[in-house]
Amino acid sequence: MDLNALADFNLVATHGGFGRASRASRRSKATLSRRVADLEEQLGVRLIERSAKGLELTEAGQLLLSRTEGPMHEVTDAITSAREGAATVSGQLRIAAPLLFSQLAMGRLCADFRALYPGVTVDVVGEDRVVNLVDERFDVAIRPNPRMDTALVGRCFAKDRMVVVAAPAFPMPPPGPAPVDVPAVLSRRDDAPWRVDGGLILMPVPVLSLSSMLMVRDAAIAGAGAALLPQSIVWHQLSRGELVQWGTVADKTVDLWVLHTSRRLASPKVKAFVDFLCARYPQGLLTLPG
Template identity: 30%
Template sequence: METLITLESFVRSAQSSSFSAAARSLGLTPAGVSQNVARLEKKLGVRLFQRSTRGLTLTESGERFLQDVSGGLDTLQSAIANVTTSAGKPSGMLKVSMAPVLGRSYLVPLLKDFLAKYPGVVPDWHFDTRRVDIIKEGFDAAIGGGFELPTGMAARELARAHIVAVASPSYLALRAPPRRPADLKRHDGLVLRSPQTGRIRTWPLRNREGDQVGGEMPARVIFNDPEALTQAALMGLGIAFVSTVDVVPHLREGTLVRVLPDWHADIGPIALYYPGHRQLPAKTRVFVDFVTAEFKRKGLARLLSAV
């Protein structure tokens, strides 16, 4: 097992170009990872990394060694993780990244049943507003929208990510609701600045007939956080375009009202992403299957649909 952990330390360090990042993914200290790599280098009789204050760079020998061991290491790790499946007991730390509102509102409520079914699995859930690099950062899976699907990754679609226009009853009591998208220009817009590009987000609205128009509004307030948009809409400050993930509870309670109910923007899938190799660790496989089944059983795709 000492050889396995030294190989893991090398591969994760090479993938992240950092002993610290590798340590986080392996549950070790940076010093421990560094010592493991140094021990491996000593056994092999070659230097695998060039070390500097800027980080780690693979040597030519390190590049060759990484190509040779990466696939075999993944297979070995999966085999070890899967050895408990014959007893029906997947186990280990399950590191998952998910969008905060999606995670708190729709994934955390599933946790009690999941833990009861798989007591050997320890969820290590990260509520991230950014897109994580699943492989480089050592995640077992990620749930959200807007992820690219690189080679070696797989995805299960859970629902569609729909954007809708909402406002509070107090705002609509003072202003006539828009009857068509062009009417938005006469309203106070609560708009989102993209954290990635710094630009104000606009949404291509579609109706059931397939017509498409822009959804521009004059900006009354600008945020770079969707949750802040929802809060401002609840305060009656204007109309906001937000994801159904964020506002379904408020629409049910009547604290927010959907305006232009025949129009929405479809921005792609909400999906569960995970490494796509066949020897998927048991803990990851049962998590993927469980979440997918629960979304279907609870009708969450339909709940989050704007159509």
């Protein structure tokens, strides 16, 4: 059944005629008459008797009106509520984010976001695997250097430089045309040379392999070896002199993106979070608490 035709029948019946219903709804009498006729055709019964004296509901029309008038009001109220709700930043926002970013940043970010939008509850899952937003019911994903995916859209909200660091007492090799072996603390196997700005080419020789970048940072502070780390997680240690920066590795820059599933009709909570995250890093450079 066409709900629009049923709504027009209720409109005509409650106003007592096509003319009054037309004036109330600001729609033409011809349109309303056609909709009611279509409904009668679908049901196979006469709902309204039209005469020179005016409009009169048939027995079937009276029965249909009595059974649908209340529910149609509820449907109208529900549609209005949905439209109003669609303009409100509220509901649960489920976010997938890399583990390190979650540990160092998401707690404070989510608290500040909730302060702006108290109608939102936030659920963050911090892990490094690539989640399926639709199948796993995530609203938003934060990903470093994401592969192009036509199903997802979003914005790059910050960039993170990768820097080679070491303890102040750890000897820095001189620049030269050939790669220089250097004891290195790694979070994953890296056989590629670190081409540091300034002409230094380092070939990392693993002495420690650790599963967390925070462990790598702490081992570098303790003097175990050089490490290639995001600048965002070592800038405090650099400023305090616990580490020394040997240089930046330009070809390993990390772009952080906030992604969601739709170009059109993204929910207000998703739009609000994307805008909030981008505004949090106005210079486009990632900084994290120490």
